[in-house]
Structure formats: structure tokens, C-alpha cells
Amino acid sequence: MHAIGVDIGGTKIAAGVVDESGRIVAQTRRSTDPSDADSVDAGVVEAVRELAAEHEVGAIGLAAPGFVSSDQSTVLMCPNLPWRDHPLRDKVAGALGTDVPIVVENDANAAGWAEFRFGVGRDVHDMLLLTIGTGLGGALVVADRLVRGAYGVAAEVGHMRVVPDGHLCGCGLHGCWEQYASGRALVRAARTAAANLPEAASRMLELSDGPKIKGPAITQAAQEGDPLAISLLADLGRWIGEGSASVAALLDPALVVIGGGVADAGELLLEPARQGFLNALSARGFRPEARFAIASMGNDAGIVGAADLARQ
Secondary structure, eight states: OOEEEEEEOSSEEEEEEEOTTSOEEEEEEEEOOTTOHHHHHHHHHHHHHHHHHHSOOSOEEEEESSEEOTTSOOEEEOSSSSOEEEOHHHHHHHHHTOOSOEEEEEHHHHHHHHHHHHSTTTTOSSEEEEEESSSEEEEEEETTEEOOOTTSOTTOGGGSBOSTTOSBOTTSOBSBGGGTSSHHHHHHHHHHHHHHOTTTTHHHHHHHTSSSOOHHHHHHHHHTTOHHHHHHHHHHHHHHHHHHHHHHHHHOOSEEEEESGGGGGTHHHHHHHHHHHHHHOTTTTSSOOOEEEEOSSGGGHHHHHHHHHHHO
């Protein structure tokens, strides 16, 4: 059975028709106004309607960037869109006039499910996905099941507190993991280093075309062999690994998958993450150790995962 998956972002919507092997057979995009909830809803409906006109589909999955209710119908809260207790499933179903099953899922959960079913996690039963972009998102699969929790908001691993009284997080707490293991954290550390050591940061500044160093410039400089950029990625990797060890103490995944823009750094990030994980792993030497891998589904993960979850 073909299904439609929709990946809803802050300024754009990507949608596709996905077959049972996880292959996208048709795709479309829409731009949206992130300040206007009706604009986002309309974009979702237009994208689904376009795809459904050309393909017979049996389910529709909507990947939303926020907390999703346990019945997979409502976006409880979205940090980058004006959705609060937003009945997304019913709004889309009503506008389409369809009785095809529609499922709403958190976007990181959708991406994690895609990696588990069709990507680097397809050979394991227990997996942690970390999406490392501006923030830190997560998805957990335990015993072949996506962990949603009692209220639909499980796997918000970025908001585990790792440093008491640490950096202020956008959630209102201090010391959350995403303040140390995210693209935002990497850029903050690079800009601080550049202010103190401008000569050492010269290549990153050059690639950023100005004093505000950007994440891709750090990765490129590190890939060119820049010592400071390599050190910054190593620090980020260490934080990723140490936090993953805390997750492992609770859920014991076989695999930790790293996705998001920072994952472009590859082994420059993975090797420090592995070492940080091992250094912080409880009972090391008396238990199997989780593997680390870069996500393989890329920007298609949200579409593929949402569509496949709608079929479950």
C-alpha cells in the first residue's frame, strides 16, 4: 500500500508518496508562512491533494515539529509554528474530505522510524536517533516499537539536564543536553574561540565571510585539517557520547544514529562521540557496547517515516 508522508518545517513543507519498501515515488513542496497557522494547514492540504490526485494511497502521515498527543491527532505545542493544542489531523481530514487514515507524529520520531525501518537501523531492535541541528531532537525504538510515552512526548532527550545550573535553554530550564550537543552549541563555542583566538579561527571566519561563524564553515574547516575546528567538533562529539551513555544506562540501545546537519562531519564527530560514550558508560567492560553510525536517509527521513508510521 502506498502512503503519503508530509514533513512540516518552519518555512516549508515536503511531501511524498512512499511505497512499502520506503522508496519515494513522487514528491512535492510548498512554502509556508510560519507566523500563520492557516497558511501551514493549507500548505499541507495542497501538497496532499496534489499527490493523491495522481496516486492511490491508503494512509497519510504528518510529521510535525513539536509535541504530539498520544492519539496522534493534535499538535500540543510547536516551538517554531503558532500551534497550541492544534487539531491537525481533523483539520486536514476535513479540508480533504477523506476517510483515509491520517496520523500525526513528531518529526524526530518520524525520522528515527525511517532509519530503523529502512536505514542504518534496519538490522537492530533497539535504537537511539539523535537529530543534531539547531537543537537536539531524539527518537527511541525499543523492542521494535517506537517509544511515544504515556502522553506522546517521550524521547525529548535534548532536555535531559546534564549540567546543573548550566546554560539557559529555550525550554526555560538550565543545563539541558541540547545546550552542549547541538549545532547552536557548536557555533557558540566557535564564536567564543574566535573572539579569544582570532588567528586560530581565521579559516572558519574566512569561510563564514564575516565574524559570525556558521556551522557548515566549522565542518569544512575541520575537513581541511584546521586544528581549532577539529577540536570544536571533538568537544561536541564528546558531549554527544556522554549524553548517549546516560540514555544507554536506562534503555540499552544497540545503535546510536546521528543525523542532522552536523552529521556531515562524519568520523570527525563520530570518533569523539564513541570515545565520550565509552568513557561515561556504566559497567564498561562487563556489557556489550552500542555502535555509532551516521544517519543514511538524509532529508527524506521525515517523509518516509511519517508515511510508514501511518501504515502501522
